[in-house]
Amino acid sequence: MTRGTRREPAPAAEERLRDADRSQGTILAAARDEFALFGLGGARMDRIAERAGLNKRLIYYYFEDKEKLFQAVLEQSYRDIREAEQQLNLQELTPADALRRLVEFTWSYYLEHPEFLTLLNSANLHRARHLQESRRARELNSPLIELLAQILERGRKDGSFRGGVDPVQLYISIAGLSYFYLSNNHTLSAIFGRDLMAAKARQERLSHMCDVILGYVLRD
Template sequence: MPRTPSTPRPAETRPRDADRSQKDILDAALREFADHGLGGARMDRIAERADVNKRLIYYYFESKESLFLAVLERAYESIRGEERQLSLSQVDPIEAIRRLIAFTWNYYIEHPEFLSLLGTENLHRARHLRRSTKVRSMHSPLVHTLAEVLERGHKAGLFRAGVDPVQLYISIAGLSYFYLGNCHTLSTIFDRDLMGAKARLERLSHMNDLVLGYLVRD
């Protein structure tokens, strides 16, 4: 029977199906690695979650470790992509810093799987990230933007001079990461619900006070 114009060609459907399959695999792998770490993750469960044949995972990603790296790279792409939407270069320097602090805090709360992946990769001493040809270049625009914000703030007489944008970003991320990564033990030790709505607002306010207290000139 002749092919009608509305009938898709196999060559046209394959790339789209391949993209969808890889997305499903990466989505499933993210949940598996976040739940079980690299050592505890099982390719059988990833295949079942993604509703694909396990052989297809190996066809696209070759090994569990390569799949883990692909998940890590995708996770970093996600957070860096959302950071670009903050338009830090288009607002005044103090507002830019407030936006970055609030975004980092809320992103970590909304994406606990990201923190789980970071914890796993740190256990492996960044062995997988060192193989990546993409991750370092993803971070360059963020560092450049933050450096530009700091320079604008200094020229306006708002910020102190000589602030390292990498150190500042690590401090902002660390203020959120340590609190959220240890909230269960800290809540128990201090007998306080550190993840209640009021406590989270207090923490965000405290982080703003700490960072801007350091940056803003008297």
């Protein structure tokens, strides 16, 4: 070590990193709620700072501006759902059970995290430019598609699934069957005169989605 220089003690440096991680996590959670309520255009950094209980300058220090913060929130939202999916251990289930479990999980996750759907709505209003600029978001989603491809291949090999199923198209269908229903439940309920969020209606929807997805991939 050069004479006259002082190295920060390792415990102190680690504590500073933990503080930084905690601060960024707090900011991301506050920003997620703000963007979910007001969208990118209506969100205000002052309110995010107030929600987080932190100085607004600290938000700019970590995330530069509102656009970068929105991108970071989207990345974290995808990280959260992908990490939750990893806990399903789909590779340990039979192909049919793995697909059913993924459909059930997607439906439950969207129900329990409505902010995820509103964030996606906001991202789409801005033509997903924040995701297009994010290599991290693509890296987070690739493993799921690879796993789904493996499940489809296992099913094809054991004779339970038909071949030629595109894992990307299949996942879009799984997500879309939940997303459209939940994002439009108010208008759909009004149009059809049914409470589509009643417990019985939600269970019927889940059963329908499982039948649709499995009916598409299973061999006759």
